[in-house]
Amino acid sequence: MAVSFKKTYKFAVKSALYITLFSTGLVVFLMFFFLDFSLPFTICFAISIGMFSFFVLQYRVEHFIYRRVKKIYDDVSLLESSTFRNQPITTDMATLTREVQKFATDKKLEIEMLKVREEYRREFLGNVSHELKTPLFTVQGYLSTLLDGAMNDKSIRKKYLERAEKGVERLIYIVQDLDMITKLEVGDLNLEITKFDIIKLVQNVFDLLEMEASKKDILLLFDMKYNKPIMVVGDREKIEQVITNLVMNSVKYGKENGSTEVSIESLTENKIIVRITDNGEGIEKPHISRLFERFYRVDKSGSRDAGGSGLGLSIVKHIIEAHDERIYVESQFGIGSEFSFTLEKAK
Structure with a gap:
């Protein structure tokens, strides 16, 4: 039955195999010419050098890739560094590519959402300003007219005060509605x-x-x-x-x-x-x-x-x-x- 290795270890396995074959071949060659050939010694040597090469390569390559990829992520602010601390490091570039694409897509969506919210915030503030400005200027205009001398005319005084009152009522209406929405959003408005x-x-x-x-x-x-x-x-x-x-x-x-x-x-x-x-x-x-x-x-x-x-x-x-x-x-x-x-x- 064929042994199925994880894709993340393929690089280390292949590299360790090459080193093992070369090292074992070199030892066999030296033993053949200078020492007596020993099959058990050759097998133990091959296994030892293979395992040692695999773990060293895997450890070194993981940390090599991790440090450089993490630095790139930190520099471009695509990923949070804590993401890597909670996940095993991989030497599989296909996996890394998928993770980069996934996180980059998530960040892009987050940025787009923030842009939408910022646009909504600007539009909302502009609308609030407009809604409040209109009745405020109306009230101010009527009161200023009265203060400039129109107060002496009883008919004008009553008409302008009534119009100013309507402007104030509109302001109160807007503020009350805003207050109600705020309470509804934060759950402070109790329903009977x-x-x-x-x-x-x-x-x-x-x-x-x-x-x-x-x-x-x-x-x-x-x-x-x-x-x-x-x-x-x-x-x-x-x-x-x-x-x-x-x-x-x-x-x-x-x-x-x-x-x-x-x-x-x-x-x-x-x-x-x-x-x-x-x-x-x-x-x-x-x-x-x-x-x-x-x-x-x-x-x-x-x-x-x-x-x-x-x-x-x-x-x-x-x-x-x-x-x-x-x-x-x-x-x-x-x-x-x-x-x-x-x-x-x-x-």
Whole structure:
């Protein structure tokens, strides 16, 4: 049966074999001419010199390659030196090449991820600055006008103070939303889990947003008549905020004389799915994956005419994930959008 050596030892085995053959041949030659030939002595000598050569070569080559490869890794910062301390050293260049490629690929992906995060950080800070700057400058402008003499006119004073108040309210709204997202991300926002009727909750949202929808002649409706309550488990207040944000977005970006429809379906034995569907503008595919980012807006013009803090969908996503549930979005540009999320059924 052929002996199968590890590939990492092939170099040392072959080199030791060459040295053994040469050394043994030399000894046999010297013994033949100068001493009496002894087969046992020759065999012992061959075995000894072979083993000695193998271990010396293996040890020396491993450390030779290790020191130089490690230095290269340290110099180019591709690998962490601790990686080698925890793994046996190999003289197999194919293995080393695979390890280099693997770690280089991992580092490349890590660098690309860091670049993406840095770009997101810059974009996020720019968006925060823009969102805060607009109401701040508005408030400052109205107050400066009043201080410059317009305060003496009662009608102007009241109008400007009311507008300044709206700017302050917008600032408070943005800060509160940011605070909520931060708490959701770090897990500091406690959920008050109770049983409630999701049908009744949706109807409450409809009642709240009915006047807003009527401004654009948008009809708020259920997809069918629900004759009995559908009880679910969750934080009632937070789920109401989720539905409010989704329906409000549907109204904001919906077409006049359009509709926003809510449907509630049984998804599995323990889950329901709530769908909010509209026939509005729809969302182009490249934007869908970024919809739930903070301050991300499909409209890159910088317009804030639609109002809001730009944090609504991000808050929605965090609230749903805090319930260990999932949220989905499907949209066709020019046709409409559907946002849906799951909830646990009450037992």
